[in-house]
Amino acid sequence: MSIQKTVSSSLNEKAGISQPEITNLDAIEQIKKSRKKQPSAKELIDGILNGNTIALSRAITLIESTNTDHQEKANEVINGCLPHANQSIRIGITGVPGVGKSTFIEAFGKHLTSLGKKVAVLAVDPSSTISHGSILGDKTRMEELVKDSNAFIRPSASGETLGGVARKTRETITLCEACGFDIILIETVGVGQSETAVHSMVDFFLLLKIAGAGDELQGIKRGIMEMADAVVINKADGDNIKKANLAKMEFDRALHLFPKKKSGWIPTASTCSSLNKEGIDSVWQTISDYVELVHSNHYFEEKRKEQNLFWMMETIDEQLKKHFYNQPKIIELLESTKNEVQDNAISPFAAAKILLDNYFKNKE
Incomplete structure (x- = not known):
């Protein structure tokens, strides 16, 4: 043959x-x-509203796509889900690599599901600045939680976006809420600006620390402390219990030195052992107390409104930047201008003005 x-x-x-x-x-x-055809926007919306996590995963993949057709379909899905969102508690969790974020999130997530909560974990994996690749290993690190029917874990590559937060994390939150998840946990890469970005999309911001790493005083000086609603010293087990308790006292004193928060909340410090599942219930109680306070003084709604405006402006900035760099004239002019700037033939500011003038002239 x-x-x-x-x-x-x-x-x-x-x-x-x-x-x-x-x-x-x-x-x-x-x-x-x-082959089965791709589901329509309406089918994805119906699936999400019925709690179908397969439809949710497909929709998230759609909103993360840079394909123009996919973006239009994604916008339709987001708009269809928006009236059914905003019913969750959004919790940002950050900490330096090695602090035990994944172990904590798994223990915390399992505690929440045992209380009847539906938990979505949006874990942002750092992308390599060289290869632009990402491991996306959170599902392998949270072996118990990933098998929980009331949990949904979505690892996303951070890419080169604001502070290392996945480009469409804000929209993903909306989809998860519409799918019925009442607790959204957002894990940051813990490398700097990501904390600022996550802080602008969550209700409660949790900072994980470890004792005995030699950075307690440095941590107190950092601006991230001002954003934290609670500091939790993880790995308070074994020979580390005494160090963890000392670190808790140190952070307690430091937290009282910062200006009073608009929410009226006084940040707290506590210890926990994610490995032994100790102190996890206290963390949830702290968050519950916070939520009760900000609902009673209406700060919860006020903050959500501010965040919506912030992300509208961020999206405008992002789209303008994208449109600018995709203009053929700009692409051509940019290369020659770069050389002139590098050779000190023109200042960076004058070069930027030339490019912007050219861009706006073509828009007239």
Whole structure:
């Protein structure tokens, strides 16, 4: 039998076609038609509203896509889900690598699901600045939580976006809320500006620390402390219990030195052992107390409104920047301008003005 006939026979078999005389191209076309078509925006919306996590995953993939057609469909899905969102508590969790974020989130998530909560974990994995690749290993690190029917874990590559937070994390929150998840946990990469970005999209901001790492005083000086609604010293187990308690006292004193928060909340410090599942219930009680306070003084709604405006402005900035750099004239002019700036033939500010003037001139 010839190679062509062999290939045809194999393709025919996969497509469920019995005619031996069918050509390769015909068989390929039949296979394509036999595959399940991509769900429409309405089907995705209906699936999400019915709590279907497969539809949720597909919709998130859609909003993370840079394809123009996908973006239009994603916007339709987001708009359809928006009236059913905003019913969750959004919790940002940050800490330097090695502090035990994944272990804490798994223990915390399991505690929440045991209380009947539905928990979505949006874990942002750091992307390499060289290869732009990402490990996306959170599902392997949270072996117990990933098998929980009331939990949903979505790792996303941070890419090169604001502070390392996945570009569409804000929209993903909306979809998860519409899918019925009442607790949204957002884990940051813990490398700097990501904390600022996450703080602008959550209700409660939790800072994880470890004792004995030699950075307690440095941590007190950092601006992130001003954003934290609670500091939790993790790994308070074994020989580390005494150090953890000393660190708690140190952070307690430091937290009282910062200006009073608009929410009226006084940040607290506590210890926990994610490994031994100790102190996890106290963390949830702290968050519950905070939520009760900010609902009673209406700060919760005020903050949500401010965040919505913030992300509208961020989206405008992002789209303008994208449009600017995708203009053929700008792409062409940018290369020559770069060389002139590097050779000190023109100042960076004058070069920027030339590029912007050219951009706006073409928009007239």
